[in-house]
Amino acid sequence: MTQTLKFSAPASQAQDPDESRPDFSIIILNWNTRDLLVDCLNTIFQHAADLSLEVIVVDNASTDGSQAMLREHFPQVRLIANHDNVGFAKGNNQGMAVSQGRYWLLLNSDAFITPGSLTALLQLLRLSLRQEL
Numbered sequence: 663m664t665q666t667l668k669f670s671a672p673a674s675q676a677q678d679p680d681e682s683r684p685d686f687s688i689i690i691l692n693w694n695t696r697d698l699l700v701d702c703l704n705t706i707f708q709h710a711a712d713l714s715l716e717v718i719v720v721d722n723a724s725t726d727g728s729q730a731m732l733r734e735h736f737p738q739v740r741l742i743a744n745h746d747n748v749g750f751a752k753g754n755n756q757g758m759a760v761s762q763g764r765y766w767l768l769l770n771s772d773a774f775i776t777p778g779s780l781t782a783l784l785q786l787l788r789l790s791l792r793q794e795l
Contacts, residue, residue, distance in 0.1 A: 685784055686715040687763030691753045693722040695771040696731055703736055705775040713780055716740065718757040722747040 688706060692699050699719070706717060720742045721729050732741050742756050754768050765787055767780075 684714040684716045684763040686710075686713065686765050686767050686780065687758070687761030688715055688717045688767045688769060689754055689757030689761065690717070690719045690769045690771055691722065691750060691757070692719055692724060692728055692771050693747055694724045694726045694728065696724070696726045696728040699728060699771040700731065700735070702769065702771050702773060702775075703739065709775045709777045710780045713784065715780075716761065716763055718742065718761060720744065720753040720757045722749070722753055 690699065690702060703717065703719075706715075717736075717738070718740045719732055721732070722744050723746050729741060729743050732739055740760070742760070744753070744756075748756070757768075758766055765784075767783075
């Protein structure tokens with residue numbers, strides 16, 4: 663059986679003519695996974711150099727130095743530093759609430775971006791939106 667999926671931008675973003683907005687807001691939820699987060703971020707910046715994106719890390723009160731590492735090694739990443747672990751759903755909602763991108767990509771810190779994957783995803787999303795119009 664074949665299933666067809668339709669993708670669309672959030673309603674508030676679907677018809678936005680502002681070309682200065684990033685294509686993706688990549689939101690990563692983190693809790694004490696500093697080393698995995700480093701690897702995740704490195705793959706994003708290595709394999710998405712041709713895309714316009716913002717990266718938002720929501721840190722749920724890590725005690726492993728994650729926040730200091732982000733401030734020192736990834737100053738281009740927007741950090742939301744929670745004082746308590748607010749959980750998966752609320753943490754992702756916090757990231758989405760401050761995002762500026764046309765599309766959201768929610769990642770866990772143990773996810774890695776492969777070459778060409780974000781470009782292919784963006785092309786699919788744009789094609790899907792054109793077909794809906």
